């Protein structure tokens with residue numbers, strides 16, 4: 380298991396290009412199951428989670444032809460997905476336990492194969508994360524759901540449109556139901572749907588394949604089922620959380636960085652908070668250019684479903700607040716256990732106390748390098764952000780978390796002048 384060794388204290392400078400969004404690529408890959416044929420996707424990020432998801436789809440008979448890493452640069456992120464012949468409908472425990480997003484095959488499999496057998500994901504490092512809303516929606520569309528030895532067994536003769544109100548605007552739940560409803564008979568109305576940009580990206584891909592969806596980007600999606608979908612080429616949106624993480628890295632090191640190919644519109648809540656904290660930047664439609672920050676001020680943040688401040692940026696923003704002037708109260712409202720980075724940030728010299736779902740960060744003048752490790756992707760990212768500003772050497776262990784969600788992290792940061800390397804632990 381590798382670690383990343385970071386010598387902190389270098390202001391980042393230069394330009395970094397943002398990769399395709401993990402959380403859009405995963406549902407879009409799942410959605411290819413809906414339309415038999417050959418799909419050409421581009422801007423697919425080179426991530427461990429994508430490789431795992433390809434394995435899951437491989438178990439169902441899906442074949443892949445990568446753009447490869449030999450061809451001209453624009454082909455690097457291309458992926459050809461052949462879903463002509465499906466031979467299976469099962470997502471086993473072994474993969475779902477390592478990647479919860481594998482539950483995204485549930486909706487498409489039920490729609491195309493009229494059945495699915497998907498391991499029920501257990502709890503994970505950041506919370507219990509049930510999938511009751513996914514199941515409730517599929518049941519409303521006529522699916523018979525049973526639980527057998529830890530597996531959700533789903534069967535339906537023909538999905539039927541339904542009126543579904545989600546108890547909570549779950550992201551992957553909305554995506555599963557959107558995919559299922561696209562091939563259902565009749566109209567589905569999905570109320571209290573998640574409005575995350577990745578849901579919108581999936582809806583656009585489905586539309587490109589022939590799905591009929593109204594209300595894209597809003598909290599009410601109306602889907603008129605069609606008989607069949609056909610493959611369509613699609614470019615995956617850039618990763619707003621990756622962009623936000625580089626924003627945090629640039630801000631904490633008081634760097635001057637241009638973040639290129641960023642989904643700027645989808646980052647409004649994050650940009651506003653950085654601005655409130657004293658970070659100055661210029662934006663275009665797809666770039667954010669940070670000016671070297673003066674001293675930063677602690678600001679309060681509460682995570683919310685989109686368009687609110689994303690839970691996936693909470694840990695990285697907290698790292699920045701650890702070096703801001705004054706105090707900051709960070710409230711996590713989406714996941715019940717997403718403060719696992721706090722004790723590790725404190726090992727770097729931060730002053731953070733947690734009470735329930737609130738963390739109080741008292742800004743310090745400096746952080747000091749230390750060995751640290753984290754239990755999830757964004758927590759690991761927050762430790763990298765903090766380490767870039769800490770004095771001395773930080774070793775971030777369990778790098779596989781970062782490999783799941785950050786494309787070429789070490790190369791991208793090195794390109795910005797950071798001193799870091801990967802080494803065997």
Ligand code: EPU
Pocket residue numbers: 402405479480506507508509510511512513514547548549550551552573577689690691713714715756757784
């Ligand atoms: N929830 C339920 N019942 C359900 C579904 C969700 O109670 O049936 C609860 C969850 O327990 C949680 C809240 O609703 O408290 C929100 O969970 P949601 O279902 O929206 O999360 P998710 O779909 O499992 C996606 C992202 C996460 C991101 C969250 C929130 C993907 C593949 N994952 O997860 O991304 O944090 O939405 O925005 O899209 C990450 O990339 O690091 C990551 C964890």
